[in-house]
Amino acid sequence: MSMIKRSSLIAIVVITAALVGFAYFTSGDLGNFGITLLSGLFGGMLLFLVASGMSIVFGLMDVLNLAQGSFFMVGAYLAYDVQHPGGIFQIDAAIPDPNVRFIVAIIVAVIGGAILGVILERGLLRPLYARPVFQLVLTFGVALVFLEIIKFVWSTTPYSWTEVFGVREGFFTLFEQRFSSYRLFVVFIGFLLIFAIWFLLQRTRIGIIIRAGVEDSAMVEALGINVRAVFTLVFTLGCAVAAFGGAIAAPFLGASPGMANAYLLGSIAAVVLGGMGSYAGTAIASLLVGLASAVVAAYSTQFLNQPVWTSLTPMLLLVLVLLVRPSGLFGEKR
Amino acid sequence: MTTQTSITTQIGKQAQNPLRTMWLPILVLLFLIAFPYIVGALTGSSPMGVPRGDRMIMRGESVRWQAVFIELFVLAILTMSYNLLFGFTGVVSFGHALFFGLGGYIMGLALEYTGLNTGTAILVGAVVGILVCGVLGIVMGLVTLRLRGVYFAIFTLAVSELFFIYFSRLALTKAEDGFAITELPTWFDPSQNRLTYYYIALALFALTYVLIRRLVNSPTGAVFKAIRENEDRAQSLGYNTLTYKLLALFVAGTLASAAGMVHVILNKKVGPEVLSSAYTIDPLLMTIIGGIGTFTGPVIGSTGLHLLDTVLREATITVGGTTIDIANIWSLLLGVIFIVVVLVFPQGVVGTLMRWRNTPRKRTEGMVKGKQVEQT
Numbered sequence: 001m002s003m004i005k006r007s008s009l010i011a012i013v014v015i016t017a018a019l020v021g022f023a024y025f026t027s028g029d030l031g032n033f034g035i036t037l038l039s040g041l042f043g044g045m046l047l048f049l050v051a052s053g054m055s056i057v058f059g060l061m062d063v064l065n066l067a068q069g070s071f072f073m074v075g076a077y078l079a080y081d082v083q084h085p086g087g088i089f090q091i092d093a094a095i096p097d098p099n100v101r102f103i104v105a106i107i108v109a110v111i112g113g114a115i116l117g118v119i120l121e122r123g124l125l126r127p128l129y130a131r132p133v134f135q136l137v138l139t140f141g142v143a144l145v146f147l148e149i150i151k152f153v154w155s156t157t158p159y160s161w162t163e164v165f166g167v168r169e170g171f172f173t174l175f176e177q178r179f180s181s182y183r184l185f186v187v188f189i190g191f192l193l194i195f196a197i198w199f200l201l202q203r204t205r206i207g208i209i210i211r212a213g214v215e216d217s218a219m220v221e222a223l224g225i226n227v228r229a230v231f232t233l234v235f236t237l238g239c240a241v242a243a244f245g246g247a248i249a250a251p252f253l254g255a256s257p258g259m260a261n262a263y264l265l266g267s268i269a270a271v272v273l274g275g276m277g278s279y280a281g282t283a284i285a286s287l288l289v290g291l292a293s294a295v296v297a298a299y300s301t302q303f304l305n306q307p308v309w310t311s312l313t314p315m316l317l318l319v320l321v322l323l324v325r326p327s328g329l330f331g332e333k334r
Numbered sequence: 335m336t337t338q339t340s341i342t343t344q345i346g347k348q349a350q351n352p353l354r355t356m357w358l359p360i361l362v363l364l365f366l367i368a369f370p371y372i373v374g375a376l377t378g379s380s381p382m383g384v385p386r387g388d389r390m391i392m393r394g395e396s397v398r399w400q401a402v403f404i405e406l407f408v409l410a411i412l413t414m415s416y417n418l419l420f421g422f423t424g425v426v427s428f429g430h431a432l433f434f435g436l437g438g439y440i441m442g443l444a445l446e447y448t449g450l451n452t453g454t455a456i457l458v459g460a461v462v463g464i465l466v467c468g469v470l471g472i473v474m475g476l477v478t479l480r481l482r483g484v485y486f487a488i489f490t491l492a493v494s495e496l497f498f499i500y501f502s503r504l505a506l507t508k509a510e511d512g513f514a515i516t517e518l519p520t521w522f523d524p525s526q527n528r529l530t531y532y533y534i535a536l537a538l539f540a541l542t543y544v545l546i547r548r549l550v551n552s553p554t555g556a557v558f559k560a561i562r563e564n565e566d567r568a569q570s571l572g573y574n575t576l577t578y579k580l581l582a583l584f585v586a587g588t589l590a591s592a593a594g595m596v597h598v599i600l601n602k603k604v605g606p607e608v609l610s611s612a613y614t615i616d617p618l619l620m621t622i623i624g625g626i627g628t629f630t631g632p633v634i635g636s637t638g639l640h641l642l643d644t645v646l647r648e649a650t651i652t653v654g655g656t657t658i659d660i661a662n663i664w665s666l667l668l669g670v671i672f673i674v675v676v677l678v679f680p681q682g683v684v685g686t687l688m689r690w691r692n693t694p695r696k697r698t699e700g701m702v703k704g705k706q707v708e709q710t
Binding site: 064066124127128131133138140141142145148149152261265269272308311312314316318319322326 | 424426428477478484485487488489491492493495496499500503611615618619622662663665666669672673676680
């Protein structure tokens with residue numbers, strides 16, 4: 001990730017400028033423009049939380065985890081359940097303060113995601129390292145099982161977040177337009193995590209092992225390092241981060257069975273656009289995909305009256321990237 | 335080396351008297367031809383339905399089971415086409431519903447939106463649908479099959495989701511509600527003359543089975559299997575593997591679209607659910623559970639799972655005082671069975687049985703390693 005090619009940099013700058021410029025000239029006033037930008041960053045950060053784990057796991061273990069979006073969904077449902085009265089976790093009597101309960105909700109979601117991640121890697125993927133095709137197919141099956149369990153436990157009706165708490169309700173006014181401070185909060189958390197994971201990868205011993213494993217995991221193993229343990233750790237962290245993403249997205253997006261697929265495809269688009277296995281690429285590409293979705297959403301609802309394009313954007317981007325430059329912004333030529 | 339032996343044994347089998355090797359499929363075919371009459375005789379209902387005035391009312395056990403079996407043929411064709419890709423050529427697609435649904439949509443559009451008379455519309459719909467799906471398969475393959483790894487799987491997943499969402503919102507085809515197929519030629523109409531339609535679906539099913547068997551046992555099929563085992567080796571032997579993969583994709587796409595057409599005409603309705611991931615998941619699960627890379631596996635997988643689904647639809651189980659409808663947890667059960675099969679019996683039902691029959695002594699050893707057995 002230290003070798004950022006000049007052409008990639010130019011491409012990133014041009015795409016960002018084009019998106020921002022398009023948003024600016026079609027939005028009319030600065031207030032709408034700001035909303036588009038903020039919602040783009042918000043969506044991009046959520047995508048990053050799903051895509052980062054997917055990308056590092058792919059780089060390290062050559063497993064494309066098609067269940068990654070499901071962890072996002074599971075995180076959202078767990079957080080919703082903890083926060084709201086009358087679910088599996090009935091703790092609203094024990095912890096009356098909704099702010100504290102939200103923190104508990106996030107912790108429960110992260111722990112839930114981590115436990116499921118360990119089970120998936122240790123129990124289901126580990127026996128299949130000799131058969132990579134079956135790993136891919138298995139994660140697809142696991143995504144189905146997660147979805148069906150969610151539908152069985154919480155029914156198919158989408159939940160929308162009703163509980164009021166501190167950050168969720170705040171607003172600030174800029175350019176005569178009200179902005180939700182929760183979105184800003186999520187963007188802030190996202191940047192924090194981008195930095196935290198970067199720090200983990202670049203400045204710690206375990207990070208060195210992970211980066212070496214991405215280059216050549218057999219060589220790392222030959223050096224006497226227990227690569228399998230690192231696999232489990234990274235996979236679990238990736239799942240926990242995705243569940244965390246679901247938990248902090250839930251106050252805004254609610255919880256619905258459709259989340260898993262939407263975020264799976266969005267983050268696949270980000271991972272491929274960034275170049276598979278490249279952390280920096282994934283971070284930048286997540287923001288670009290989020291921004292593109294927001295710009296398309298703003299434009300299509302305002303001018304085309306065709307909101308369908310919003311949900312199509314990640315897929316169209318993915319198809320476009322695979323057509324034009326399948327190695328992505330930072331990937332090696334394949 | 336294992337590829338070589340499998341090719342020679344397959345060719346050796348083919349040279350024998352077809353009655354000796356094909357007795358089971360032929361027996362099954364005879365049973366399926368007689369099936370509506372057998373059910374009719376057992377339950378005392380007419381396989382034609384009940385006449386009322388100059389129309390036939392589709393009522394009675396025989397007619398009901400015909401519908402179940404037509405749906406079964408649809409799933410079996412879809413699963414066999416998926417197996418051709420995944421099982422024999424080693425190409426993983428997560429977008430098979432795209433071909434299925436697009437075939438259905440094109441047939442529906444031809445019948446309802448072109449204003450042609452119904453007979454011509456069916457012909458036009460079939461030809462256009464099959465061509466579009468075949469060409470689409472080739473185009474998708476050209477874009478991503480040159481890249482190794484997961485790109486093709488990702489691409490198919492994205493494109494099928496793209497079409498699903500687009501058709502879910504498309505006002506022309508009545509978005510999420512879908513549109514009904516109102517008029518069909520009387521002899522072809524499954525709600526007028528289901529017995530004929532049953533035999534058409536059966537013929538298509540039998541043709542698909544024979545086609546895939548012939549194709550895979552041909553020299554072309556040997557290259558398919560070589561690609562599955564080791565693409566680099568196949569390439570270094572001088573085969574243009576991309577062309578072969580595109581051929582497999584073309585055949586699989588056309589067969590899946592034909593299955594979609596049979597499906598929408600049976601239900602007389604076209605909606606976005608034919609493009610939904612259910613029609614990707616079903617053939618994938620049925621292929622792996624039945625036995626990947628075998629001829630009978632997909633048929634047995636889809637038969638078993640579809641019949642279980644039909645029978646268990648009204649059943650309930652009681653766990654600790656709460657009653658659960660099987661229909662609600664059917665997909666969950668399928669998913670769990672799928673995971674268990676992938677982990678413990680990667681050869682599926684047919685593959686595992688074949689291995690037990692072929693190498694009884696090495697059974698335990700092979701099971702522990704869980705490796706692919708290529709002798710079958």
